[in-house]
Amino acid sequence: MNTPFTAEERRKFLQEYSKLHEKSLELEYQVVTSEVEVSDDLVKETDTLRVKLGEMRDQYRLNVPVLPLSRCPYTNQVVYHSIDHYGLDGLWWNSEAPIRPVEVLPSSFFMLNGALDLGKIEKTTFVVKPGPEVPYVIPEILSLPQFKAVISKVKIGDHTGYPIFYFIEDWEEAVEPMNNWGTNYWSFLDADMQLGYHEYGVYAEEQEPDYSDEEIIDDEDEEIEYTYDFDLAKWVDDGKLLWVAPDDPAFMLRKGTSGCSYLNLSGSRQFSVLFDGEYVEPEEEES
Amino acid sequence: MANKPEDIEDFDEEFEVKEYLIPKNIVNALIDNFSIIRNKLSEVMDIPTSTTSEHALGWWRQQSGDDQIVLKAALTAMAAPAMISQISIMRGNEKYIQTTMAQESSRVSDPCFLIGEDESGDHVKIRRLRAPDVMIGTMLMYLDSEMELGVADFNFTTEIDDFHTLLGFLDLYRRQYYQALMEHEPLPTVFNTEDVRNSIDDAHSYGDPRWLLPLALPVLPNTTVPDQNTLNYSLYDLGKIGIINISSDYSTVTLADPTELLCNEMLTRPASIRITNLGFDENNNPAGMSTMFIRSENLVWFINVGGDTGGTASWAVIDLEKASELMKELFTPVGAPTVVAPEPVEAPKASSDAKYCSLCGKEATWIEQYQRWYCYSCQRYLDS
Numbered sequence: 001m002n003t004p005f006t007a008e009e010r011r012k013f014l015q016e017y018s019k020l021h022e023k024s025l026e027l028e029y030q031v032v033t034s035e036v037e038v039s040d041d042l043v044k045e046t047d048t049l050r051v052k053l054g055e056m057r058d059q060y061r062l063n064v065p066v067l068p069l070s071r072c073p074y075t076n077q078v079v080y081h082s083i084d085h086y087g088l089d090g091l092w093w094n095s096e097a098p099i100r101p102v103e104v105l106p107s108s109f110f111m112l113n114g115a116l117d118l119g120k121i122e123k124t125t126f127v128v129k130p131g132p133e134v135p136y137v138i139p140e141i142l143s144l145p146q147f148k149a150v151i152s153k154v155k156i157g158d159h160t161g162y163p164i165f166y167f168i169e170d171w172e173e174a175v176e177p178m179n180n181w182g183t184n185y186w187s188f189l190d191a192d193m194q195l196g197y198h199e200y201g202v203y204a205e206e207q208e209p210d211y212s213d214e215e216i217i218d219d220e221d222e223e224i225e226y227t228y229d230f231d232l233a234k235w236v237d238d239g240k241l242l243w244v245a246p247d248d249p250a251f252m253l254r255k256g257t258s259g260c261s262y263l264n265l266s267g268s269r270q271f272s273v274l275f276d277g278e279y280v281e282p283e284e285e286e287s
Numbered sequence: 288m289a290n291k292p293e294d295i296e297d298f299d300e301e302f303e304v305k306e307y308l309i310p311k312n313i314v315n316a317l318i319d320n321f322s323i324i325r326n327k328l329s330e331v332m333d334i335p336t337s338t339t340s341e342h343a344l345g346w347w348r349q350q351s352g353d354d355q356i357v358l359k360a361a362l363t364a365m366a367a368p369a370m371i372s373q374i375s376i377m378r379g380n381e382k383y384i385q386t387t388m389a390q391e392s393s394r395v396s397d398p399c400f401l402i403g404e405d406e407s408g409d410h411v412k413i414r415r416l417r418a419p420d421v422m423i424g425t426m427l428m429y430l431d432s433e434m435e436l437g438v439a440d441f442n443f444t445t446e447i448d449d450f451h452t453l454l455g456f457l458d459l460y461r462r463q464y465y466q467a468l469m470e471h472e473p474l475p476t477v478f479n480t481e482d483v484r485n486s487i488d489d490a491h492s493y494g495d496p497r498w499l500l501p502l503a504l505p506v507l508p509n510t511t512v513p514d515q516n517t518l519n520y521s522l523y524d525l526g527k528i529g530i531i532n533i534s535s536d537y538s539t540v541t542l543a544d545p546t547e548l549l550c551n552e553m554l555t556r557p558a559s560i561r562i563t564n565l566g567f568d569e570n571n572n573p574a575g576m577s578t579m580f581i582r583s584e585n586l587v588w589f590i591n592v593g594g595d596t597g598g599t600a601s602w603a604v605i606d607l608e609k610a611s612e613l614m615k616e617l618f619t620p621v622g623a624p625t626v627v628a629p630e631p632v633e634a635p636k637a638s639s640d641a642k643y644c645s646l647c648g649k650e651a652t653w654i655e656q657y658q659r660w661y662c663y664s665c666q667r668y669l670d671s
Contacts, residue, residue, distance in 0.1 A: 003320065003344045062352075066359075068324055075392035076369060076623045078324050080359075102352075104360050107397050251324060 004065040010086050013063070017056050017091075021125065024049045057099050060091050064101065070150045070165040071251045073242055074108040078251050079150075079165055081105065081112065087157030088130065088274065089122035095129040098183045110147065110166040110174070113138070114181035117267050119158030123277035130182050130274070133267030135162040136228040138178065142166070142240050146173040150253065151232070151262050152244035162262065178226060233263050307358055308410040309346075311335055314365065316343035321359065323366045327573070331565055332365050332389075332402070334411075361413045364391040364400045369620035370566035374422070375505075377559040378429060380497045388422055393620040395419055419618040427611055430582045432557035437585035441545065442603035443528060447593065450600035451507055452521040453530065454500040455487035456540070460550040461498070462486065477539045480519055488512045499553065499581075506563055506577035506592050552583035567622030578617060580610060589613060642669055 005013065027046040031038050065086075070079040082100050084090030091099035103109075116130035141147055146169045154161045163181065168174055177186040235241035242253045243260050257263060273280040309317070314334045318325065320343060350358060368389040376384040390399040401414040401422070416422060445453060459482055467474045490500035491512050504510060513521065519537040526533045531540045542550060560580040568574040579590040587610055591601045605613070642651045642660040651660040651669050660669040 003347060067322055075394045075397060076620075077392050078363075078367060080321070080323070080363070102356060104356055104363075106392060107394065249324070 003063060005063045005086070007086055009063070010084075010090065013056070013060065014089060014091075017053070017060070018125065020049060020053055020056070024053055057091065060099050061101050064090065064092050064099070066101070067154070068251055069154060069163050070152050070244060071253050072106045072108050072165075072167050073148045073150065073253055074167055074169050075106045077106045079105060079109065081163070081165075083154065083156070083161075083163075085154055085156045085161070087122050088116075088128045088159065089124050091126075093124070093128045093130065093182050094126040095182055095184060096127060100183075103187070106167070108167040108169065110141075110168040111177035111186055112181045113164040113166070113178060115162040115164070115267075116156065116272065117160040117162075117265070118272065118274075118279070119160075121274055121277050121279065122157065124275065126275070127280075128182065128272075128274040130159075130161070130272055132228075132230075132269050132271050134230055134265045134269060135164055135232065135262055136230045136269070137164065137232065137235050137241060138166075138226045139229045140224050140226050141175060141178075142235060144173070144175065146170050148240055148242060149235070150242045150244065152251070153246040153262075175224070228269075230269055232260075233257050236260055236263070304414045304416065305357075307354065307361065307413040308405055309358065309361075309413065311404070311409060311411050313343035313346055314362070314411055316340045317347060318362050318366045320344060320347075321362065323363050326367045328368050328371060328565060328567075329366050331371050332368075332387075334365065357415050358413070360391075360398070361400045361402070361415065364389040365402065365411075367391055369393045369623070370564060370618070372618060373563040373565070374426075375496070375502070375561045376426070376429060377496045377502055377556070379557055383496055388416075388419065388618075390419060390618065390620060393623070395615060395619045420615075423611060423614045423618065426558075426560055426580065426614065427607055429558035429560065430580055430587050430610055431607060432582055434557065434582075435585070436587065436607065438606065439548070439586055439604045441548070441586075442601065443530070444594070444599050444601040445528065445530070446521075446524060447508060447598050447600055448513075449521050449524045450503075450590075450592070451500070452483070452487070452513075452518060453525060454503055455490060456483050456522075456525075456531070457550060457553050458490060458498045458500050459483055459486035460542075461554055464554055477541050479539055480522060480533070480537055481515065483522065483540065484512070484515055484518050487518070496559075499556075499559070502559055502561055503579060503592065506561060506579075508593075508597065552586055552588075553581070555584040556581055558582040562617060564617055566620050569622055571622040574622070576617070578613075580614075644669060 024046070027042065027049060031042060031046055064082050064084050066080050066082045067085065068078050069081045069083065071077065072079060081103055082092065084092035114131050115133060115135040117133045135151055137149055142149055147166055149164055149166045151162055151164045154163060179186050232241055236243065236257045239255055242255055243262055244251050245254060246261060254260070312335055315336065316339070320340055347355070368391055370390045372388040374386050374388060378384070385403070387402045388399055389402050390397070396418050399416050399419050401416060403412045404410060405412050456478070459478060463478070464474055487500065490498060490504065491510070494501045494504065496502040522531065522533045522537070522540055525531050529543050530546050531543055533540050561577070563575065563577045565575050577592040579592060581588040581590070586604050587607065589603050589605045589610065593599070594601055644651050
């Protein structure tokens, strides 16, 4: 969380990063595949480059923009979240190793999903998973009384993004969040400034519950499988899904379907997977 | 306050939380730089005009990552507070504390910030509290004062002008108590109405918060010293509700029985707390409320200054549990503050004056209020 990139600063940064990253891969390949003993100089150069790339990722984390994206219906706070809105070629969008700062979010923040209506796809050396082209909600979460969601719109390079923030009224009633938009984990900073971090659907090794002594019973409620609902109108009607009008600089929360521009949007409902400037293959469900 | 006690302290001793200092003249630049949305209440914070953005960002880069997280949240609270509480505490006759608590969240259990300024006046001083409960706990500790607390069924309401008069009278009683001690005389039971006026005049002239009326003055709508005739009417009104007895020629007053308890209790005040809350009501209209909590020798007094109409002051003796309950209610924001949205103003017509966003290429909008160009497409200000 430092000073946001300008478009030009970011362009130069990514150009340099990409060049060094490519060079690093080449050197590492040489080190790994060499049939003779690798020279100290090569090892040193490889290490130096690795350190430099690490420093650059830290720099990116400091400079990635943090923008107002939503508003919490429980605390009325504007939600500021990092997002590389200049384009999908930013390291923020690397689905396997996203570079993002620690987010400072309302205590009611539960999770962030998103959709992205694709424009011209940027070339990337990493996989980008920006969600489907049209926004959706998770019925298994949003139908619970302690949750509300808010949808908004943000321009991301040549694309149109739809962040969908979920907020919880009472953490005592929490369920497992899904992974954050475009990433393979969920995280949040709690009121004691402690970072909560985990991967949706995966137990950390040391925390894996031991069921060996337990009687196996068929409990349908034990694991809820999340599904996706693209028919937003009924959620908006029920007051469970609120929305922020596009380009509203005050981020005021709105209710009801009247004037809501997020309904019946056209676009693919498949979860996009992008790599090297191309649409790779649709995923059946978000991982 | 023209004449404060010299030992003006803040909460450093009470709160073992880190203190952050931000140069005042960069606060606005930081808020703008981080695209933080402001609301109307932020105008109360009285943040001066900023220096250049470069200066502000240069300072920001020197802060550690952990500090930046807290500072960013503090800047957000300053820019868009859901409620601001101006809190003044007089502890005994020795320590005067003043701070401002800003809550960004409308949840009372969420973190908040104490905001003040350093001794030089050049920096905004910030401390993050886990929740307003921390502040409430501290104030309750002051009200408790490790002294046994009694109970009494004592409550009454006066007009706000008469409240002003009553506080002046309570100060006069206390003065005469000390004077009687000094001169080895018994405490008088009859008080000249002229002396009541002198007591009020003294409160207005010196503003010394060790006395009750000066402590309350900042939250009283009528801040003038009444002429003798007006004062006599006010004393007469207090007589009508049984607070005092005024002589038929309006020259002297004596205490009614219950007031003797009030006067004697107010001789020793381990803690006097004044809270002014600025926020919004259920209809999202600006609203304010002032209250006082006073720990006297044996009792805790709650005073709702202004009431629903702004024209009354209601006193009640309460216990600490009730004080806690009232404070929690006080620190719970009700309405939503109006956002200061950048108002689109027609940009200069000449095409050579038009500005375009370097990111999306669209034409930017001139925001008169901030004297800057704004790109609605990218939701950001253009670099100046």
